[in-house]
Amino acid sequence: MKLSQRMNELIRACFAGIWIESHEHLDALAELSAMCQEEDWRLAVWDIDQGLRQPSGTAIDVEVADPLAAVRAVSAMASADTPSLLVLPNFHRFIGSAEIVQAISRAVNEGKQHRTFVVILSPLVQLPVELEKLFIVVEHPLPDRDQLTQIATGIATEAGEMPVDRELEDVLDAAAGLSRYEAEGAFSLALVRDGRITPDSIWELKTQAVKKSGLLSLHRGGQNFDSLGGLGALKSFTRRALIHRGRSTTQPRPRGVMLLSPPGCGKSEFCKCVGNEVGRPVLTLDVGSLMGSLVGQSEERTRQALSIVDAMAPCVLMIDEVEKAFAGASGGGNDSGVSSRMFGTFLSWLNDHESDVFVVCTANDVAKLPPEFARAERFDGVFFVDLPGRTQKDEIWQLYVQRFGLDSSEPKPADDQWTGAxxxxxxxxxxxxxxxxxxxxxxVVPVAVTSAESVNHLRQWADGRCLSAETSGVYHALAKPKRRRAVSTKPSVN
Incomplete structure (x- = not known):
């Protein structure tokens, strides 16, 4: 639903306190101004720089020098027949004062009778306890694909500058998650560089936009499944789930896969290759970067990161070594329950999100994972990536011998129990x-030797519980032959 439609409903229902969460204040003001002109409602805007004015920029002949006076000015706008809106951009900066909190409380309570509305525009929601029950929060949505197409059409005015068909879909995929201002800049940069709107320049700006958040990183490497040896069943499963679906809205959306294996078996490389294979960006979530020093900051950053992931859809979300990321989720940590709450937020999103996000989680130690993490409908499959077999090893040898420019006829060393790494x-x-x-x-000392006990324990746990990454069906560990006791050939001495 558009912001103007949502606001129209709230004003008719007489919600006198409205908090709009938006990073695009000019666009939000433009929508509110168009709505008020259509409905013949009164609208005024106050900020610390330009004071009290109309959206057109015309100053109002009322002396409003400070934030407290701005809140009090809303009562002077009251009209018996017409709703009056006072919009306060970035007003969260001033709500630390007891006087301002009290003035806002009074203005909102009186607004129901006088049909005056206090509208705060802010990039984040910071409501003090005194105002929590008085305000309703409205999110200003990022532009959808239709709006991004309109923005691109307004910039690409010459023949040949506007992409069509499949190329247009690639451009919209690249621009998904950008604000209107960012999308305009990305489209303009593409025109300057390439003479037409192409995805490459958009991806460059999008990578910077994700990096600025400090919560996620965007990977767009050139490798695909051909650069990764083995894992035949896992590759086939992922390719069918993502590529065959296409852009159909009638088929169910894939959720993702959980990869369990000893270190060095190709889990992280698979995550990096899957995005390029299926034409999606790969977002990496570093849970450590979500931790904050203030109370509630970690949980807020988790929600913010997941909202960015939703906005970037369709995409692949990678969480590497997830058992370490949420190490305190089982309650054994000393972080006052922060990890548990972050883990709960992530689980809820994993189960309920409607965005087209394919989640790939990797783990080396299943004992540290809560049992509810890998239950059905959170992932499409839990795969065990075992040490590669002979056929897979030959593929991996051929791959890396060619990559590092070595002689392919050179004899290979004994590679028993070796991983791809x-x-x-x-x-x-x-x-x-x-x-x-x-x-x-x-x-080279293989991990199967240095950590033989943990590798064997992991195999035993995965036996019959996980899907095999190499062959179709459930994974079954090969039983190791029992060592026979040596029989002495010397005659016994009585």
Missing amino acids: EIKSCCRLAALLDVSLVRAAEN
Whole structure:
């Protein structure tokens, strides 16, 4: 629903205190001004820079020098027949004063009788306890695809500048989540650089916009599934879930996958490759960056990060080593329950979000994960990524030997219990030190040796509980043959 439609309903219902959460004050004021002109309502705006004025910029002949006087001015706007709106942009900066809080409380309570409305425009919601029950919060939505198309059409006025069909869809995917001001700048930059609106320049500005939040990072590498050896069943599952769906709104939306494995088996590389494979940006959520020093700040940052993710849809959200990210969620930490509340917020979003976000979580230790995390309908599948088999290892050797410019005919070292990361390390060291692969392997100690107990425990847990990342169906661990006791050939001595 548009902001003007929502505001029209609230004003007719006589909600005298309205808080609009918006980063685009000029656009919000333009919508409110058009609404008031259409309904023949009175509208005034006050800010600390220009004082009291009409939306057109014309000053009102009333002396309003400070925020307290601005709040009191709303009573002078009262009319018996016409609703009157006083809009206060960025007024959250002044609500630390007891006098202003009291004046706003009085103005809102009297507004129901006099049909005067106090409207605060702010990029965040900071209501003191005294005003919580008096205000209703309205969100000014970011532009949808139709509005982004209108913005692009208004900028690309010459022939050939406006993309069409599939290229237009790619441009709108790139611009999703940008504000109107950011979208105008991105489209204009693309015109200056390329002579027409293309996604590349938009992605560059979008990466900066995500980085400014400090909560997420945007990955757009050039690698796809061809650069990742093995994981055949996982690749096929993901590709079918995302690519075959296309843009159909009738099919159910994919939710994501949970990847469990020992370190170095390709979980993080898969997350980076999946976005380019299916044509979606990959957002990485660092839960540590959500932590704040103030009470409630961590929970607020979590909600803010998830709202950015929703706005960036369609996209892929990656949370690496999720068991460490929410280590205190089970109540064993000493963070006063912050991790538990953040984890609860994330679980609720994971279960209820309607945006087209494909979530990929990775974990190395299932014992630290709450059981409710991986239940049905939070993920489409929980996959176990085991150490690669012989066929997968050969693919990985071929991949990295070619990438690091090594001789493919060179003999390979014994790679029993090696992961893909260890094969990559061996190839990189061979190229770095200019030695053979066999010599380079002397510097590699596989994780299956250094952490044999934890790897075996993880395999035993995943047996019959997870899907296999290599072959279709449920994962089953191969039973290790029992070691036979050595039989002595020496004669016994009585």
